[in-house]
Amino acid sequence: ATNDTNPYWVAFKKATDEMNLKIVSQVFPGGTDSRYIRALGIPAIGFSPMNNTPVLLHDHDEFIAADVYLKGIQIYQNIIKSLANS
Amino acid sequence: VRTENMSAWEKNEEIKIFREYLRIPSVHPDIDYTPCVEFLKKQASKLGLPLKVYHPAQETKPVVIITWKGTQPELPSIILNSHMDVVPVFPEMWKHKPFSADIDKDGKIYARGTQDMKCVGMQYLAAIRALKSGGATLKRTLHVMYVPDEEIGGHLGMEAFVKTDDFKKLNAGFSLDEGLASETEVFPIFYAERSIWQIHFKINGNAG
Numbered sequence: 300a301t302n303d304t305n306p307y308w309v310a311f312k313k314a315t316d317e318m319n320l321k322i323v324s325q326v327f328p329g330g331t332d333s334r335y336i337r338a339l340g341i342p343a344i345g346f347s348p349m350n351n352t353p354v355l356l357h358d359h360d361e362f363i364a365a366d367v368y369l370k371g372i373q374i375y376q377n378i379i380k381s382l383a384n385s
Numbered sequence: 386v387r388t389e390n391m392s393a394w395e396k397n398e399e400i401k402i403f404r405e406y407l408r409i410p411s412v413h414p415d416i417d418y419t420p421c422v423e424f425l426k427k428q429a430s431k432l433g434l435p436l437k438v439y440h441p442a443q444e445t446k447p448v449v450i451i452t453w454k455g456t457q458p459e460l461p462s463i464i465l466n467s468h469m470d471v472v473p474v475f476p477e478m479w480k481h482k483p484f485s486a487d488i489d490k491d492g493k494i495y496a497r498g499t500q501d502m503k504c505v506g507m508q509y510l511a512a513i514r515a516l517k518s519g520g521a522t523l524k525r526t527l528h529v530m531y532v533p534d535e536e537i538g539g540h541l542g543m544e545a546f547v548k549t550d551d552f553k554k555l556n557a558g559f560s561l562d563e564g565l566a567s568e569t570e571v572f573p574i575f576y577a578e579r580s581i582w583q584i585h586f587k588i589n590g591n592a593g
Binding site: 372380 | 397505509570
């Protein structure tokens with residue numbers, strides 16, 4: 300659950316709030332491997348730190364901007380630190 | 386200015402590692418995952434972290450896990466998952482060769498898998514590298530997991546692996562996996578997904 304009853308969500312949200320990232324919770328439009336994890340009752344979040352980027356998965360000319368990629372590394376540092384110390 | 390940036394990006398160690406991973410054509414169908422496993426072994430050894438390879442379904446369908454043990458390893462662990470496979474390409478439709486990982490003047494890195502999802506797989510390791518070199522210690526154990534075949538349903542990958550004792554032993558409390566790009570500033574966070582229902586019709590009788 301994406302609320303206070305899930306300590307991992309609290310830790311995830313704390314990290315994104317501290318970075319002033321704007322986030323919105325959604326239901327994924329297709330299927331990913333997260334469904335097998337969730338089926339075991341383990342909470343799983345789908346998140347790729349790619350904003351200001353056209354949605355090109357499975358498309359021609361799929362790309363990511365180098366600065367978006369590098370910013371994503373910093374974002375993961377904070378999220379991983381927060382989750383692993385929760 | 387753009388050219389200076391381009392050369393700075395090309396020299397960046399994390400971009401170099403990412404592009405090396407993008408150049409492995411782990412593309413459907415009939416993927417040979419061996420080069421991915423070898424590449425990940427090299428990354429784990431550079432990070433000084435242990436790596437294990439599991440084969441929950443078949444010898445040709447490896448699940449690779451790089452582990453950073455926490456200071457309180459009895460706590461449930463965090464899984465950082467990504468898949469190694471990518472969907473096919475029509476190379477003639479591409480501005481750049483889809484497995485060359487070219488960088489253009491604007492810093493755009495072109496390749497199949499840049500978004501879905503070799504970026505995430507390498508960003509996990511880059512973040513761990515930065516945390517380690519900054520002297521961070523983490524309470525919970527991290528398991529960075531690389532699975533095969535997500536793009537064809539994960540039946541011989543994640544679906545098979547979660548049923549094993551090896552998975553149970555990871556004592557996972559939470560997992561992160563891929564999301565999607567966003568055209569705006571806002572990052573979508575996916576907490577659930579739609580079920581895929583495929584309906585098969587069997588129709589008897591004469592064709593019209």
